[in-house]
Amino acid sequence: MTSANSDLRTPANRVLGLGSAKDGVGHWWAQRLSSVALIPLTFLFVIPLAGVIGEGFDAVRALYQQPYHAIIAILFLAVTFWHHQQGLQVVIEDYVHGKGSRTIMLVLNSLVTVALAVIGIFSVAKIAFGG
Amino acid sequence: MSDVNRGDRPLSPHLQVYRPQITSVLSILHRATGVGLTLAACLIVWWLFAAATSAEYFAFADDILTSLIGQLILIGSLWALMYHSFNGIRHLFWDAGYGFELNSVTSSGWMVVIASFVATALIVLIA
Numbered sequence: 001m002t003s004a005n006s007d008l009r010t011p012a013n014r015v016l017g018l019g020s021a022k023d024g025v026g027h028w029w030a031q032r033l034s035s036v037a038l039i040p041l042t043f044l045f046v047i048p049l050a051g052v053i054g055e056g057f058d059a060v061r062a063l064y065q066q067p068y069h070a071i072i073a074i075l076f077l078a079v080t081f082w083h084h085q086q087g088l089q090v091v092i093e094d095y096v097h098g099k100g101s102r103t104i105m106l107v108l109n110s111l112v113t114v115a116l117a118v119i120g121i122f123s124v125a126k127i128a129f130g131g
Numbered sequence: 132m133s134d135v136n137r138g139d140r141p142l143s144p145h146l147q148v149y150r151p152q153i154t155s156v157l158s159i160l161h162r163a164t165g166v167g168l169t170l171a172a173c174l175i176v177w178w179l180f181a182a183a184t185s186a187e188y189f190a191f192a193d194d195i196l197t198s199l200i201g202q203l204i205l206i207g208s209l210w211a212l213m214y215h216s217f218n219g220i221r222h223l224f225w226d227a228g229y230g231f232e233l234n235s236v237t238s239s240g241w242m243v244v245i246a247s248f249v250a251t252a253l254i255v256l257i258a
Contacts, residue, residue: 032223032226035219035222035223036223038216038219039216039219039220042212042216043216046209046212046254047254047257047258049175050209050254050255050257050258051257051258053196053197053205053258054193054197056193057182057186057189057190057193060182060189061182064182073179077176080172081172084165084168084169084172087165087166087169088165088166088169091162091165091166116172116173116176119176119179119180120175120176120179120180122183123176123179123180123182123183124179124183126183127179127182127183
């Protein structure tokens with residue numbers, strides 16, 4: 001640790017803790033949060049899913065008509081598309097350098113990942129509620 | 132800065148002059164599998180949407196996903212998911228401050244590669 005005397009930051013800068021990029025560790029922390037949640041959810045979602053792929057329409061619907069599997073699927077879809085949004089955001093920020101194209105891609109990334117999450121969650125919910 | 136030598140300075144080495152190492156290859160693979168998995172997730176969402184729509188539309192989507200090419204894509208995606216998950220756990224250990232010694236970085240890297248193939252094979256076999 002640097003002593004208070006040798007710290008060149010202003011007190012306001014230090015207490016906000018946002019650093020030179022101005023958004024601190026918020027994005028980094030949220031990405032770790034979604035990662036940790038996905039460790040169990042990935043396996044709980046994918047193993048039953050792999051079991052019904054190729055087993056036909058009724059088998060798929062029977063799986064998601066069970067509340068446990070529907071809830072796991074909805075949690076997985078919500079967290080995974082949040083994580084996709086976070087990961088693709090970092091990739092776009094690293095590789096797309098034009099200000100305009102970067103902004104457009106970041107906006108599209110946020111909108112498309114939310115749309116995909118809604119389509120997936122609605123589909124599972126519709127099957128779960130017997131529709 | 133007044134740099135009279137602009138354009139003729141030594142450049143930082145480009146990525147392709149480095150010999151591939153387990154650390155760099157796995158790091159690049161983490162990103163590549165992450166981006167690839169977004170496309171795989173689109174495919175699964177489309178398939179779930181088909182299952183929620185009608186038996187006819189599901190049969191159309193399911194035929195594509197369970198065709199030979201479809202199955203290869205699904206198994207490849209499963210491997211990507213297993214790799215990204217296990218390597219993600221490796222990253223979380225680093226974030227917590229563990230496993231930075233050169234020999235543990237190498238051995239954890241190989242463990243992730245082996246685990247990704249074993250988990251993929253197990254899920255394909257039991258499913």
